[in-house]
Amino acid sequence: MKVLIVDDTPINLLLLKSLVAKIEGCEPLTYEDPAKALAWCAEHEPDLVLLDYMMPNISGLEFLPRFRALPGCSEVPVLMVTADHEAEVRYRALDAGANDFLTKPVDRIEFLARAKNMLALRTSHKQLANRAEWLADEVRKATAEIVRRERETIFCLSRAAEYRDPETGAHIVRMAHYSRIIGRNLNLPEAELDMLFDAAPMHDIGKVGTPDNILLKPGRLDDAEFEIMKRHATIGYEILHASDSPLMQVAAVIAGSHHEKFDGSGYPAKLSGENIPLFGRIVAVADVFDALTSERPYKRAWKVDEAVAFLREWNGRHFDPRCIDAFFKGWDDVLAIKEQFRDEE
Structure with missing residues (x-):
């Protein structure tokens, strides 16, 4: 699963990347520039986003709505990392589309627990989406079979009239x-x-x-x-x-x-x-x-x-x-x- 890490501080990127590497089956992708991260998301679909709250040019709060507007990104879990303990900050982040929070300095055990929970939710969502697509495909097949039978009926009836x-x-x-x-x-x-x-x-x-x-x-x-x-x-x-x-x-x-x-x-x-x-x-x-x-x-x-x-x-x-x-x-x-x-x- 692809974990996107967006943080303007290289040491934070390195730390989060090493933590993500400890989660089996995960591939960390790091970006210091939020604009480049958004450009990558326009072409690819991450499974989890670790997003810094305070960044120049594009803050975490500005990043979120732009990210959510991209195709396939509306349901991707976002774990926001912030040094701010104020409730108002968290309310704004939740309103913008964040799913959960981590407070700096990041605790390794807490990080792994929250990240695994987010990835489990993502896995469930993808399984549901695949199931829905499978069901839709089965409905399309069944509908096509009904149409085929109707056409066959029409052909037979038309032939019956043709003989007379x-x-x-x-x-x-x-x-x-x-x-x-x-x-x-x-x-x-x-x-x-x-x-x-x-x-x-x-x-x-x-x-x-x-x-x-x-x-x-x-x-x-x-x-x-x-x-x-x-x-x-x-x-x-x-x-x-x-x-x-x-x-x-x-x-x-x-x-x-x-x-x-x-x-x-x-x-x-x-x-x-x-x-x-x-x-x-x-x-x-x-x-x-x-x-x-x-x-x-x-x-x-x-x-x-x-x-x-x-x-x-x-x-x-x-x-x-x-x-x-x-x-x-x-x-x-x-x-x-x-x-x-x-x-x-």
């Missing part, structure tokens, strides 16, 4: 990436971007409740069929909302709101403007763009320019203008994602 839906697996990958691009350009925090990316693939999970004759119909749906198709948004919300998982709750919001339109003409709740959850507004842009530019058994793939024209035409009506701006702000990334995750022939 003519849309491809690449669609949910692309639209998740598009959603993240939009969220990033809206300056969402990284944790929210991760949540959006993980939850977006669940947007159409409710289609597991849509009859095959409607879901797989090659032509245009009539009004009655479309009303049945629209139920998938509510079904998806109900499936996902039943979970207590924060990720599933976000996925439920996306499933239930990504078909709402900015002007209030969407479904299922006819929400408008910012009453539509932000993640729903983001996924609406990502989902529609990818659906338009992807080939399906019932339609051809639109050219990118045609899809762009559609998004701009319906900007402010179907789509949130902020989300449209964020989408085109990341246009180069959008095209790269589209090329990277192409549908299999």
Whole structure:
């Protein structure tokens, strides 16, 4: 353990250094200049400080608050050495951050007892800190495992919907990436971007409740069929909302709101403007763009320019203008994602 000794008198440094050397496992470090001692502490962390009270330039009382302000030094024990017996001096030193005192001339037995006590406290503190870090690391591992399982669940559910839906697996990958691009350009925090990316693939999970004759119909749906198709948004919300998982709750919001339109003409709740959850507004842009530019058994793939024209035409009506701006702000990334995750022939 490193014991820092700060005293402007060389003979005192020599005496304290020899006493510290008698304590097993301790390395004494001596400084006559308090400023140099502080500079060392800025780069290293001592385990005990033996500090003289009366020093020129920087006194012990001035040294203490500057020392305590350094990273890692707030809990390091400080044993102040003083020739002053007045209680007022000790009160000021305690207030400044000293833990204990020695009175000059230093008694060898008393010094060893007090120093060992301070070092024992330091050892306990470091063990507690290590234990806390270990526990925090275990919590991080457990949390990561929970997130991994949630992602696995989402993948399995998304695959289940995919088997019934003519849309491809690449669609949910692309639209998740598009959603993240939009969220990033809206300056969402990284944790929210991760949540959006993980939850977006669940947007159409409710289609597991849509009859095959409607879901797989090659032509245009009539009004009655479309009303049945629209139920998938509510079904998806109900499936996902039943979970207590924060990720599933976000996925439920996306499933239930990504078909709402900015002007209030969407479904299922006819929400408008910012009453539509932000993640729903983001996924609406990502989902529609990818659906338009992807080939399906019932339609051809639109050219990118045609899809762009559609998004701009319906900007402010179907789509949130902020989300449209964020989408085109990341246009180069959008095209790269589209090329990277192409549908299999």
